[in-house]
Amino acid sequence: MTDHASASRRSVGILLPEETFRRVFGQVDLQRLESHPALRLLADRPLRIDAQDAALLSEVEILVTGWGSPVLDAALLDEIPALRAIAHSAGTVRTLVTDEVYRRGIAVSSSASVNAIPVAEFTVALIVLGAKRAFWAAQRLREGAAEIDLEGSWPAVGIRSRTVGIIGASSVGRLVIERLRAFDLDVVLADPTLTPAQARELGVALVPLPELMERSDIISLHAPLLPSTSRMIDRELLRRMRPGTTFVNTARGELVDQDALADRLDDGDVTALLDVAEEEPLPLGSRLRTHPHAFLTPHIAGSVGTELGRLSAHAVDEVISFATTGTFAEEISASTFSLRA
Known part of the structure; x- marks a missing residue:
């Protein structure tokens, strides 16, 4: 040369x-x-x-x-x-x-x-399995239950005709929305940076965050971690979740008030599927780590x-x-x- x-x-x-x-x-x-x-x-x-x-x-x-x-x-x-x-x-x-x-x-x-791709895939898997109450059923099996009555134990079971709330139209959030089009369900979105017209282009309805928390059967968090979003999912918002709601977080643990989430799970009528935590790994004594209504994975949604x-x-x-x-x-x-x- x-x-x-x-x-x-x-x-x-x-x-x-x-x-x-x-x-x-x-x-x-x-x-x-x-x-x-x-x-x-x-x-x-x-x-x-x-x-x-x-x-x-x-x-x-x-x-x-x-x-x-x-x-x-x-x-x-x-x-x-x-x-x-x-x-x-x-x-x-x-x-x-x-x-x-x-x-x-x-x-x-x-x-x-491209790192968003496996996160979105993992998130959709959690949404489907959460809707089926798969993690709750697996826990009941481990506990030795002879029979498991999914439909009698929860207000709703299954993915069809459910409402999924996406918090944040990030790269991951948009990929999740795209992949959920293959399912027979409704998707609502909360994101203060988008207009209703932009949300319609994504094929979803834009709603305020409190309304999303109240309407959704499954809530999936995809907001960026900023000073303004730290612990954005607070006690008041978590209290808005209706019985049977599944809360999914594959974004950042710091977006959620973890003590408030543990308190909401104590009610026994909602579940949380968490791949991230404010402190990783969660301390052995953490309430979320051992909570019967929380399913935790060690930050594996991203590329591995x-x-x-x-x-x-x-x-x-x-x-x-x-x-x-x-x-x-x-x-x-x-x-x-x-x-x-």
Whole structure:
């Protein structure tokens, strides 16, 4: 390759914990970074923030990050002076992108859109199983019940003709709405950022959050975690849930007042299916952890196992997009950071 061609290529560096790199990046996507004519992969391994890799860091123009990457503050950015873009091979970038990144004009992208896919799939599975009272029935079996009367024990059982309330038209929320079209049910949405016309385009009715809590048989939470949404699902809203309601949270535990939720579950007429918690893992003494009307999973709705390949493929796609066009296909701007990050 000529010097001119080499100079036209964008230098790419990977800044990930070694364990995360091995989990997420397969040989196919690493080979794409190594072989693309618009890229120059500086090392086929994660770079270290030390004297040994200082020279390589100083050349990085496009940085690939992911779970466990260090915070990109002013001190670290000074060690990467050529940096022009960050392609995050995971969902939220809140844990590593600082205001300094945007002050320096560095473009940011994440793989949140593809990480939303397994979350939506998992959520829909919980909605269907929750409507069937599958987790309650499984618990009764474990307790040794000889007969299980689903229909006699709950106000309603089954997914047909039920109302599902979606809180938040996020990437996950929209995918859940899309997938629920395959079912014979009604969907209502609460999201203060949408107009009724925009909701109709999604095929749902826009309603105030208190009304959603009262009308829905199944409630699924997909709001972003912001100062204004912390513990947004409070005691008063939880009290609005009618008997038989199933509450699903695959978003963030901090969106819910957990003590208030535990109190509502104590009434014995609602259930909660929770993949996230305010503190993870929940302490052994937590009421939610052992509550007979709560079903908990350890934050597994997002990409795991074979699903991780989507993250690396998307990050490489974004690296190639920036190298060839000067922009990301799914850029997170400073103005949209609070909602999309």
